[in-house]
Each structure stands twice: as structure tokens, then as C-alpha cells.
Amino acid sequence: MNEYIIEMVGITKDFPGIRANDNITLRLKRGEIHALLGENGAGKSTLMSILFGLYRPDAGQILKDGRPVEVRDPNDANALGIGMVHQHFKLVHNFTALENIVLGVETTRNGALRMDQARTQVMALSEKYGLMIDPDAQIQDITVGMQQRVEILKMLYRENEILIFDEPTAVLTPQEIDELMDIMRGLAHEGKSILFINHKLAEIKQVADRCTVLRKGVLVGTVDVADTSVEDMAEMMVGRKISFGIDKQAADPGDVVLSVKGLSVAGRHDKRAVSDVSFDVRRGEIVCIAGIDGNGQSELVYALTGLMPVESGQITLNGADITHALIRKRNDAGLSHIPEDRHRYGLVLDYDLQQNLVLKKYHHEEMQHRSFIRVGSVRAHAERLIRQFDIRSAQGPDTIVRSMSGGNQQKAIVAREIDTDPEALIAVQPTRGLDVGAMIYVHEQLVRVRDQGKAILLISLELDEVFQLADRILVIYEGRIVAELDGKQATAQELGLYMAGSRKETA
Amino acid sequence: MIERVRKSLSSASASLIAILAGLLAGFVILLASNPSSALAGLATVLKGGWNGGIKGVGQMLYYATPIIMTGLSVGFAFKTGMFNIGASGQLMVGGLISIYVGATWTFLPGHLHWIVALLMGMLGGMCWGMIVGIFKALLNVNEVITAIMLNYIGMYGVNYVIKNSHLYNQLRNHTVDVAASAVIPKAGLDNIFYMMKGVYKDASSVNAGILIAILCAVLIYILLSKTTFGYELKACGFNRDASRYAGISEKKAIITSMAIAGALSGIAGALMYLAPSSGMHIDVEEILAPQGFNGIAVALLGLSNPIGIIFSGLFVAHISVGGSYLQSLKYMKEVVDIIIGLIIYFSAFSLLVRDVMKRIAGKRRAAQVVQVHREGIPPVEVIPDGAAPDAAPRDDTGQKEAQP
Known part of the structure; x- marks a missing residue:
């Protein structure tokens, strides 16, 4: 044989x-x-x-x-x-x-x-x-x-x-x-x-x-x-030596930007998907929510970004209550969101790249005049982001996004969300489906944004990513925050135990 | 730019193939009912308005006017992800209101009268369409169901109102004619499209309505492709979730887009019933206005592109007028209707079938290819140029395909 x-x-x-x-x-x-x-x-x-x-x-x-x-x-x-x-x-x-x-x-x-x-x-x-x-x-x-x-x-x-x-x-x-x-x-x-x-x-x-x-x-x-x-x-x-682990200085947290108090979100079957969650994200730090998929991360993010209604609790952005604010208002107030499901939320797949890159700012004065789209600005904006974030596609700004690779679609979203100069950036599995090179690039960008004094909330299922980026780690289990750990001191084993729900902090 | 021209040509060729398929189907019926004049019959159909000389062309433009409008109505709704099957009812309601204004608001001076009658008709259709949008946005009732019911409510409602008002001319079983000042002007078109019968100038029924229809198409084109409003509506049509994520109010988009679709059908009604010669009143009949349904065929054939809809509307009118000359070849009137209907709908549906087939093929390929791996295969139609050529999965959960 x-x-x-x-x-x-x-x-x-x-x-x-x-x-x-x-x-x-x-x-x-x-x-x-x-x-x-x-x-x-x-x-x-x-x-x-x-x-x-x-x-x-x-x-x-x-x-x-x-x-x-x-x-x-x-x-x-x-x-x-x-x-x-x-x-x-x-x-x-x-x-x-x-x-x-x-x-x-x-x-x-x-x-x-x-x-x-x-x-x-x-x-x-x-x-x-x-x-x-x-x-x-x-x-x-x-x-x-x-x-x-x-x-x-x-x-x-x-x-x-x-x-x-x-x-x-x-x-x-x-x-x-x-x-x-x-x-x-x-x-x-x-x-x-x-x-x-x-x-x-x-x-x-x-x-x-x-x-x-x-x-x-x-x-x-x-x-x-x-x-x-x-x-x-x-x-x-x-094709070249790459360094795992990125350069990251110690965090220098400033004022609270995003604050969540006693937040509960309804889930399916009369069960709360998120119950009584409280945390703050400060300027210049990356707070990571670690947990096994399906423990309420998605619902938490949807509630923060307005895609899902809040049952009780309060969300504030720079001191302003946005608990029940319209999505548009949250976006314009400086809340950025790299969504977990890029096809469902992140992109209009049948729009071309330049149209997708202005999805959050087409209504801003720089992109439109008396509600007529400034075609030139939209294209220039797309070309700049394509260059800056190395988004590869067959026809540049005119590429229909559906025909692009998953990795480049993700880069487009990351580019768009970082470019809005957000106050707070909520990134959900931002490197899902990216290869090592692109992944490191996105990680570097997140750290860069942090160092510019932005608040970053990272939701990740991958421990490597958590340890690489997080300044503080919150562990979510069955809709509750069960532990808060220091990003530098936490061990994988400890984190794993909390994630699996076999250990709880008496908070 | 060249790329865009190439693209629009390739989609136009799809429409042309569909039309050929429709003509073939019509030819089969011609053969079946009277084989000896089938070829002559086909020639007659193809000749369309030209059978009646330049006047016939005028008639063709006259018939094209309302179906371009309903085509725009249906096509606009398609673009924003909805199927407006209610053009017929919106047209009737809009028509009735223009007749009412045209017949009673005689205090309006001269040209203002027909313009106001037209605008009020538009408003009537708009309200009728908006109901569909409101039900869909607030109660999540499928727009097709609401629209079909509103078609019947519109038709019977209009008949009821006519019969129980001073607008009713019982002798002729239709409404009274509108005042002369409410009739849409001919705008000199009667001096182009006419035939001489001895010394008598036999003008066609064409009027400024066709110009208004073309203007509407251009406005809708600009609205959809150049404005932030159009950007929002199309985004909602493609992907409702992503639109929400971007902060677009989908409820508002649904309601406004149905309102605009209704307004366009309302204009169709106004242009029909305020037209000189054969227009000017509504007959009391218990049938849904066929122009509403022809609008679906026109929109499909025009690929929902406002400019394409002008041409597909003209084509459908061309075939209809051509078909009406078939009786001179001893085709029965009913057969003529069948042939016209067959050509129109076969054209539209072969386009639909082609789309569906492409989608199924695409999905199958995507299902395999894409999912197979996400890195580097260009789907067949995409030509990569050195960059990462990729096939992205067609995501069935998130993206809503443009209906139907």
C-alpha cells in the first residue's frame, strides 16, 4: 500500500x-x-x-x-x-x-x-x-x-x-x-x-x-x-522574523470614560443574560472582559452600544447618561464598536469599500453638504484608510466588500472604528480570522489608541490576546463579573478557573 | 467611469436577453392561435407604436407614463429592501384625490390648478403607501400582506366614495370630468406626435405627463445615489442590522421609503386621470388598476434602476401598443392580451429566474469555496489585481437580499 x-x-x-x-x-x-x-x-x-x-x-x-x-x-x-x-x-x-x-x-x-x-x-x-x-x-x-x-x-x-x-x-x-x-x-x-x-x-x-x-x-x-x-x-x-508580544508600556489610567453601574440585560427564556454588572474603563487603559463564549459578553456589548435594550442599571460616557440614548447619539458622542459579527453588524456587504468606511460618519459635515454626499471626500477618506491600514482589495475604494477576504473586511472595520477618534472603543474579538501579521498590527493599533488616552474595552475569548493586551481583566461567568485581575499578574490557570465558574471572588 | 459604463451595459444585456425570451414565448402563442400570420404578428408587436406612425409613438409615450411611475414606485421600494405590491391601490387613491381636486377646486387659477391636483394626488398615494410602512415598522407586519389588502380597500373605497358623492356621473358610471384647467397640458408634444387626416390634425394623447415621469426618474436617481438619505435607505435595504449599528433609524427608513414609493404611485394615478382625451375621469370598475402590477414588471426589467425603468417602461408600452394592432391580423382581443401579458411578464420573470439561478449557483459556490477557506479565492466574477484576491462568505444570517 x-x-x-x-x-x-x-x-x-x-x-x-x-x-x-x-x-x-x-x-x-x-x-x-x-x-x-x-x-x-x-x-x-x-x-x-x-x-x-x-x-x-x-x-x-x-x-x-x-x-x-x-x-x-x-x-x-x-x-x-x-x-x-x-x-x-x-x-x-x-x-x-x-x-x-x-x-x-x-x-x-x-x-x-x-x-x-x-x-x-x-x-x-x-x-x-x-x-x-x-x-x-x-x-x-x-x-x-x-x-x-x-x-x-x-x-x-x-x-x-x-x-x-x-x-x-x-x-x-x-x-x-x-x-x-x-x-x-x-x-x-x-x-x-x-x-x-x-x-x-x-x-x-x-x-x-x-x-x-x-x-x-x-x-x-x-x-x-x-x-x-x-x-x-x-x-x-x-518570511521574516516576527516578534510575538508587542511593545507595551505600563498603563497610565486617567479619568473614567465609560462607566457601567448595576447593568442587567434580559436574555432568552426569562433568564438574565447580564445581571448586575458594574465596572469603569478609564482613559489610557485596556480593560479586557474574558470569559467563555455565551456567558453574556454579546448582550453586554449590545446593551452598551444600544443594539439591545437595558433592563436596569446605568451606562455613562464621560459623565453623560447614555443608558437609553439612541445609537446615533452614542456613536457621535465617541463610542466606537468593533462588532463580533462583522457580516451582521459591521459591514453592508453589498456596499463598496468607500461606502462602508463612512458608515459611521456619512452624516458628518465633512462627508456631506446639505445632505448631498461629498463624493470626493468619501473617496479620499477611503484611500487614506486603505493606505494607512493596508486594506487589500481588488479594486480599491470601489471593491464590493462582499468580495473581500475576511481578514481585509476586519481590517476595514478596525480602520473605520479607530479613525473616528473615539472616546471609548469597544472591541469584540477584533482579531478574529486574522493572520499573525494582521493580528499583531491590530494589537499595535489598540495599544496606540490606548496610549493616545482613549478608553478601550476588549472582549476576547482567546487567552493569548487577553494576556497580551489587557491592563485589567474582568472575568465574566453566567452574566456576572466574577473576578477582577491585574493584567500583568494573572496566570492562565487562575483565569481558566474563574472562566469555568469553579472559583468566585467574594466581591 | 469606463468601468461603470461597462457594468451598466452588462446589466442592460441581461434585460435584453430576458426580453428575447419573452418575445419567444409570445411567438409560441401567436403560432398556436393563428399560425399563418404568426410572423406578421410578431413583426407587428415589435413595430409597437410605429404601426400607427409618429402618432402611434405618441400613444406609446402616453401609455408609458403611468407605468414608468409605478415602475419607479416598485423599484424604489426594492432598492430599500421592500416589495411594494400595493402600487395599484396607491394609484387609485392618488387618482381619486386628483380628480376631486381637479373637479372641485376650480377657484385655483390656471396652471396652478393641475399642479395642485397632481401634488394632492401624490400626497394621497403617499399616505396610502405610508400605512404599509407604518405597519411594517411598528408592528412588523409583512408589507406584501398589508399592501395587497390595501389594494382592495383602495379600489372598493374609491368606488364607494365616487358613488356616494357629487363626483358621480350615474349615467356613464364614472366620475365627472375634471375642469379644463386641471388637465395636464400637452406642452407642445401634440405638435410633434400627430397624423394628418385630410386637413384635420389627429394628435396623439401624449402630454407633459411623460416629461414629469422622466423628471421623477431623474430625481429618484439623484436621491438614491447622491444623497445621505439615499445612502441610508439603501443601507437598510441591504442590511438592516448594520444600519442600526451605524445609527440609522430603520423604522424611519421603512416608513419614509414606503411613503415615497406610495407618492410615486400617487403621481402615476394623477398623471393617468388628469391626462387629456382619454383621462379626466375614473371609471367605476371592480378591477385593480393593472398599471400597478405592470409596474412590478417594469421595475424588474429595469433592474430597479430609475434610469433603466424609463427604458423598460417605454418598452412595455411599446409592446402593448404594438399588440393592440394585432387585431387587424384577426387575432382575438383576448389572445392579444395574453400575448402582451406573456411577453411582459416572461421578460420580467426570466430576469428573476436568472437572478435566482445565479444566486443559487453563487451560494453553492460560496458555500463550498468560501467556507472551504477564507483566504484566497476570487469568486468567478471578481478580478483581483495582485492584491489579496478573496471570496468572502455570503452571509445568510445578516444580509437581507433585495426582494423579491
Whole structure:
């Protein structure tokens, strides 16, 4: 038997104006976890699209078990045993887990569904790989981590041998990430071969056997993860030495800018999403709210920014009560918001880049005159931010934002929100989906804004980010602030305990 | 600039393909009902107003006037993310009010009279449209339901009011004619579009209404593309959540955009019923004004672009006038209506179908590609130029597709 289950040899793919993949060779061993590492735009997706049958390569060959194969479309890929967990899951929300798993490959008798057989099979698989799903739970009621397991089961149920995971950890909490790592190891142990697209080096180090690095469409190399340091992999990825950890002076907090007192926000099912939360954010400091996803962070932010009504409590910005103020009024008073869901809130995807960059200030005198938009100013503004924040797109200010990469969409939002010269900046997972280079850039910007004497409230699920940026850490658990820690003295372990709710400060 | 021209040409070509599909469908009916004159019939339809010479062209402009207005009404609502199926009712209400003003407010001097009648009609349609917006904004009632109900309320209400007022001419079962000063002037157009019958100048019904309709289209175009107000409305249409995030009042946007859509339909009614010759009164009939529904086809065919709507309105009128000459080829009147309807709606719907197909294909691709990886694949239509070429996921949760 061939050592390699899938080989992509000399793959080249051109798009008008750009060579996305240049003579790339990737060999996937049977039963290994193989990481695919690269910055946004390095060509990882193009390569995986070719493997999954979404693109035809201009040159090169795909071999399965040493024999050349054609992958013309995803059905071919499926027939070859290639499955994929997409980053944004492809699940029907009001179907149960089981229904989602069998969707498209249902067993029927005389046209009637026969679920019992499928159920037995799915449950057997779920047990074998320790996925522990509830087959009858509706997708909309289960956590993101569980949804991901349903996606994994979908592949297993279709008897896929080669599993592609596209940035699977981006949406997970630290605990869920650990569990996923275990699941992936289990899968590999049972002989499944895994391609793991990621740009979080620590995770690659933790779980992958080998790692292939791409940069600007070119293969940099394939290395054994065990023999390669994180720093070396990072250097391979970005092509230069990068320093983790950014320059950050000690904070010099000034007056209180954003103050929250006894804030409660209603949640679903008669439960409070946020209850009795109080804190201050001062000029020149970054206060970070750490916690596992779904503990009331979103609702807290929505209440602060006016997207959700406040049940009780008070919010003040520079001493002025904004508890029930209109969103426009809050924005104009200097409240900036990098939202967690960039497609839902952050951008009008069908507007072009320049229109999106003035989303918060199109009504200001500099952008309009007697309610006629100053076309020249809007364009100049866009060009300045594009230059300053290195937002890359195909057609500059005229690019429809929907066609831009997630990383560049995020940069556009960060640029817009920082550029308004805010009094207080609420940043929710500001580096979600960004590669290392862009992430460091955003972090530097946040620190720079802090040093200009702005107040920053950072909501993050990633401990690395929390430790990197926070001057003070507030831990949120089930809608309450359970601890306040000093950013420099807190340890990951301590923080983890608070986040998991197993320790509480007697405040 | 060149890029923009190229883009608008490519979308115009989509409309042209749709029109060809519509004509093909009409041709099938022509073949089925009277094969021997099918080709001549198709030629007649295509010749449109020209069948009647320059006067026929005038008639075409006359028919185009109200449907350009209702097309604008529907298209404007589309742009802001709503489906205004209530143009018909708004048109009737607006029409009645202009008739009322035109027939009774005779104290108004000269030109002022028809202008006021027109504006009051606009106001009537505006109120009728605003009701839909208010229900949607404050009570979250789907605009389609409200609008359809208001169509019937409008039609029966108008008939009721006419029959129970001094406006009713019982003998002819229509309203009294408006005063001469309330009739829209011909603005010299009758001196262009006429035919000589001996020494008698047989002028077409075209009047200043067509100029007003074109002016409205230009104003709406400016409103949508050049002003902050248009920016807000379109943002709401594309993504309501992001608009809220930006501090735009979505409720206000919904209400004002339906009010404007209603106003445009109201103008359509006014221009119809204040027009010289065949206009000047409302017949009491129990049918919803077809101009309201043709507006949907016009808007679709014009891709909701105000300038495009001028052309699609002219096209639909052209085909309708052309179709009316089919009777001379021994096609039955009903068949003629079927053919016209088929061409118009097939054109509009083939465009819709094309859009839906594209969206499904796009989604499928996005579903796979994008989600596959977020870094670097340009979707097929985007041409990257060295920068990061990317496909972003089409997000189904956040973005509201322009309806329908």
C-alpha cells in the first residue's frame, strides 16, 4: 500500500492577474494530521478548493493511493472519500443533528425515510470517536462546538477517509478546542487522514504531525512539527522574523470614560443574560472582559452600544447618561464598536469599500453638504484608510466588500472604528480570522489608541490576546463579573478557573 | 467611469436577453392561435407604436407614463429592501384625490390648478403607501400582506366614495370630468406626435405627463445615489442590522421609503386621470388598476434602476401598443392580451429566474469555496489585481437580499 493517501503534485493555478498556487506539492500520509499553514491570501484555500473539486488546476496532478484521479466537483471528492468541515457550518438550523447528518444520503424504503438504521450507525460512530452528540437536539439549540461535531459526524457517516478542517478552532472556546484536539487525535488513530488549515501556531504544534507552509502562493516547505519550533514556523509563514508580544508600556489610567453601574440585560427564556454588572474603563487603559463564549459578553456589548435594550442599571460616557440614548447619539458622542459579527453588524456587504468606511460618519459635515454626499471626500477618506491600514482589495475604494477576504473586511472595520477618534472603543474579538501579521498590527493599533488616552474595552475569548493586551481583566461567568485581575499578574490557570465558574471572588 | 459604463451595459444585456425570451414565448402563442400570420404578428408587436406612425409613438409615450411611475414606485421600494405590491391601490387613491381636486377646486387659477391636483394626488398615494410602512415598522407586519389588502380597500373605497358623492356621473358610471384647467397640458408634444387626416390634425394623447415621469426618474436617481438619505435607505435595504449599528433609524427608513414609493404611485394615478382625451375621469370598475402590477414588471426589467425603468417602461408600452394592432391580423382581443401579458411578464420573470439561478449557483459556490477557506479565492466574477484576491462568505444570517 502506498504511504500517501493523497498527493497533490506540482499544482499551479492562475487567476487573472495573480498566480494563486505555483507548483505546489503536498503529500498527505495515511493516518496523519497534516497542518496547512499560511497567511491570509497565501493560497491555502485555492489549494483546498482544487482538492475538493471546486477549481481545476492549470497544471499538476492529484493522486489517490498513488493513482492519478480527476476531481471535477465536490461529488467526485466525496466519492474519493474527501470530506470537509467548513468554517461556517453547513447545517439546517431547525433540523435535528441526526437529520442533518443523513441529509442527502438518507436510507429509504418505498420512498419512506428509515431513520432507525441511520440512528444506530450515527450513534455507533459518535461513541467510537467520543463525539457524544444528542441526535435529537435541534441545531439551533446546541453550542457551536456541538454543531462542529455534527459536521464531523456528517463526514464520518459518509465514510470519508480524508478529512479537511478549515480553521476549526476559530469559533471554539479554549475548552472546546482541547476537546477537538482529542477528537482529531482519535480520528487519526483510527486511520483517518486529516488536513488541518490553521494559522494558530500553538495549536499546530499541539496536534499536527507535519506542517506544510505556503507563502504568497509558493510552497515554502513541509516540516515535521515535532522538530520545528513555533518561531521557525512563524518565520516560514511570514518570511521574516516576527516578534510575538508587542511593545507595551505600563498603563497610565486617567479619568473614567465609560462607566457601567448595576447593568442587567434580559436574555432568552426569562433568564438574565447580564445581571448586575458594574465596572469603569478609564482613559489610557485596556480593560479586557474574558470569559467563555455565551456567558453574556454579546448582550453586554449590545446593551452598551444600544443594539439591545437595558433592563436596569446605568451606562455613562464621560459623565453623560447614555443608558437609553439612541445609537446615533452614542456613536457621535465617541463610542466606537468593533462588532463580533462583522457580516451582521459591521459591514453592508453589498456596499463598496468607500461606502462602508463612512458608515459611521456619512452624516458628518465633512462627508456631506446639505445632505448631498461629498463624493470626493468619501473617496479620499477611503484611500487614506486603505493606505494607512493596508486594506487589500481588488479594486480599491470601489471593491464590493462582499468580495473581500475576511481578514481585509476586519481590517476595514478596525480602520473605520479607530479613525473616528473615539472616546471609548469597544472591541469584540477584533482579531478574529486574522493572520499573525494582521493580528499583531491590530494589537499595535489598540495599544496606540490606548496610549493616545482613549478608553478601550476588549472582549476576547482567546487567552493569548487577553494576556497580551489587557491592563485589567474582568472575568465574566453566567452574566456576572466574577473576578477582577491585574493584567500583568494573572496566570492562565487562575483565569481558566474563574472562566469555568469553579472559583468566585467574594466581591 | 469606463468601468461603470461597462457594468451598466452588462446589466442592460441581461434585460435584453430576458426580453428575447419573452418575445419567444409570445411567438409560441401567436403560432398556436393563428399560425399563418404568426410572423406578421410578431413583426407587428415589435413595430409597437410605429404601426400607427409618429402618432402611434405618441400613444406609446402616453401609455408609458403611468407605468414608468409605478415602475419607479416598485423599484424604489426594492432598492430599500421592500416589495411594494400595493402600487395599484396607491394609484387609485392618488387618482381619486386628483380628480376631486381637479373637479372641485376650480377657484385655483390656471396652471396652478393641475399642479395642485397632481401634488394632492401624490400626497394621497403617499399616505396610502405610508400605512404599509407604518405597519411594517411598528408592528412588523409583512408589507406584501398589508399592501395587497390595501389594494382592495383602495379600489372598493374609491368606488364607494365616487358613488356616494357629487363626483358621480350615474349615467356613464364614472366620475365627472375634471375642469379644463386641471388637465395636464400637452406642452407642445401634440405638435410633434400627430397624423394628418385630410386637413384635420389627429394628435396623439401624449402630454407633459411623460416629461414629469422622466423628471421623477431623474430625481429618484439623484436621491438614491447622491444623497445621505439615499445612502441610508439603501443601507437598510441591504442590511438592516448594520444600519442600526451605524445609527440609522430603520423604522424611519421603512416608513419614509414606503411613503415615497406610495407618492410615486400617487403621481402615476394623477398623471393617468388628469391626462387629456382619454383621462379626466375614473371609471367605476371592480378591477385593480393593472398599471400597478405592470409596474412590478417594469421595475424588474429595469433592474430597479430609475434610469433603466424609463427604458423598460417605454418598452412595455411599446409592446402593448404594438399588440393592440394585432387585431387587424384577426387575432382575438383576448389572445392579444395574453400575448402582451406573456411577453411582459416572461421578460420580467426570466430576469428573476436568472437572478435566482445565479444566486443559487453563487451560494453553492460560496458555500463550498468560501467556507472551504477564507483566504484566497476570487469568486468567478471578481478580478483581483495582485492584491489579496478573496471570496468572502455570503452571509445568510445578516444580509437581507433585495426582494423579491
